[in-house]
Amino acid sequence: MIRKGIAIVVGSIFLSLGINVFLTPYEILDGGIIGLSLITHYLFHLKIGLMIIVLSIPIFILAWFKYKNYFYNSLHGLLISSLIIDMFKPLRSIVQFDPLISSILGGILVGLGIGLMLRYKTSTGGTDLLAQFIADKTAMNVGIVIFFIDAAVVGLGGIFISTRTLFLSIVTIFIVGITTSIMTSRRHLEKHS
Known part of the structure; x- marks a missing residue:
C-alpha cells in the first residue's frame, strides 16, 4: 500500500513535469484524456488537471459498475496527478528547449x-484506465493500446490547433508509448508466464 502511494506521487510528479515543463510551452499534446484536457487548455485556457477529472467522469462511472477494483485503484492516481499537474503550472516558463527536444523529453517523463x-496497478484513470481494461482482456501490452487511443486524440489536436502541434504530438505519443511499454513489459511477462 505504501509502495503504491509512493508510485502514485512519484508518477504524478513525472507526469506533471512532462506536461508543464515540456508540452504546454509548445502546445504539444499527449493522447487520451490528458490530450483532450490539453486541447481544452490551449483553446479555452481551462485548468488541465481539473479538465482531466471532469473528462474522466464517464470512464469512472463505467469502472464503478463494471470494474470496481480499477475504480478504487485509479481514483487516487487521478486526483493526485490532477492536483500536482495544476500545482506545477508555475514551472511552465522555467526552461526553454527546442520544440522537438521538448516533445521527446516530455514524452519520456509522461511515459515514466x-x-x-x-506497474503498481494504478493509473490516472481516463483512457489509461480504459487501455488497462483492454490490455487485461486481450493480453496486449498496455503501452500499445495507449498508443492507438492517443493517435486519435492527437489527430483531433492537429485539426483544432495546428500542423506543428500534430507533428510534435506524434513524436510525443510515440515516445510515451515506448516508455510506457518498457515500464510495464516486465509486469506483463510475469503475469503471463
Whole structure:
C-alpha cells in the first residue's frame, strides 16, 4: 500500500513535469484524456488537471459498475496527478528547449509517470484506465493500446490547433508509448508466464 502511494506521487510528479515543463510551452499534446484536457487548455485556457477529472467522469462511472477494483485503484492516481499537474503550472516558463527536444523529453517523463503507476496497478484513470481494461482482456501490452487511443486524440489536436502541434504530438505519443511499454513489459511477462 505504501509502495503504491509512493508510485502514485512519484508518477504524478513525472507526469506533471512532462506536461508543464515540456508540452504546454509548445502546445504539444499527449493522447487520451490528458490530450483532450490539453486541447481544452490551449483553446479555452481551462485548468488541465481539473479538465482531466471532469473528462474522466464517464470512464469512472463505467469502472464503478463494471470494474470496481480499477475504480478504487485509479481514483487516487487521478486526483493526485490532477492536483500536482495544476500545482506545477508555475514551472511552465522555467526552461526553454527546442520544440522537438521538448516533445521527446516530455514524452519520456509522461511515459515514466504513467508506466510507474501502471506497474503498481494504478493509473490516472481516463483512457489509461480504459487501455488497462483492454490490455487485461486481450493480453496486449498496455503501452500499445495507449498508443492507438492517443493517435486519435492527437489527430483531433492537429485539426483544432495546428500542423506543428500534430507533428510534435506524434513524436510525443510515440515516445510515451515506448516508455510506457518498457515500464510495464516486465509486469506483463510475469503475469503471463
